[in-house]
Amino acid sequence: MKVKVINKSQHPLPAYQTPLSAGLDLRANLEDPITLGPLERRLIGTGLFIELPEGFEAQVRPRSGLAFKHGLSVLNTPGTVDADYRGEIKVLLVNLSNEPFTVQNGERIAQMVIAQHEQIRWDEVEVLSETQRGAGGYGSTGKS
Ligand SMILES: O=c1ccn([C@H]2C[C@H](O)[C@@H](COP(=O)(O)OP(=O)(O)OP(=O)(O)O)O2)c(=O)[nH]1
Numbered sequence: 001m002k003v004k005v006i007n008k009s010q011h012p013l014p015a016y017q018t019p020l021s022a023g024l025d026l027r028a029n030l031e032d033p034i035t036l037g038p039l040e041r042r043l044i045g046t047g048l049f050i051e052l053p054e055g056f057e058a059q060v061r062p063r064s065g066l067a068f069k070h071g072l073s074v075l076n077t078p079g080t081v082d083a084d085y086r087g088e089i090k091v092l093l094v095n096l097s098n099e100p101f102t103v104q105n106g107e108r109i110a111q112m113v114i115a116q117h118e119q120i121r122w123d124e125v126e127v128l129s130e131t132q133r134g135a136g137g138y139g140s141t142g143k144s
């Protein structure tokens with residue numbers, strides 16, 4: 001599927017790193033490096049603007065390597081980029097470690113997965129169907 005994109009960043013377009021990758025790595029588009037202290041969060045621009053077809057969203061997710069090695073995550077993961085959004089795609093990065101982390105210009109800080117979704121119409125009723133689970137949740141089925 002083709003997706004319209006405007007690239008105002010200093011970097012190449014996000015690319016799939018392997019043939020079957022789901023995520024396109026997003027690069028920080030910065031004038032200067034940004035240091036995130038412990039528990040600090042920053043909205044980091046990518047310089048990218050996209051036009052998704054109706055029925056699609058882009059999900060902004062953490063990279064597991066950065067999470068594992070440096071405690072870096074995406075605070076609102078999965079971030080939701082709506083198909084009618086025309087602003088810059090941004091990444092809400094958070095440092096969940098005890099050490100400061102410096103984001104360099106061009107660093108791959110998150111990944112974006114394009115996903116299909118439904119829009120619903122409500123069918124408001126008084127009763128829902130009965131199921132084995134019923135209202136059980138939060139560990140109701142036990143551990144083993
Ligand atoms: O990680 C993200 C999440 C959102 N957005 C952009 C695209 C999205 O369409 C818009 C609004 O996001 P969301 O609906 O999550 O935020 P909100 O707090 O509900 O704001 P709004 O009232 O503008 O919908 O912000 C990003 O660029 N990156």
Ligand SMILES: [Mg+2]
Pocket residue numbers: none
């Ligand atoms: Mg919203």
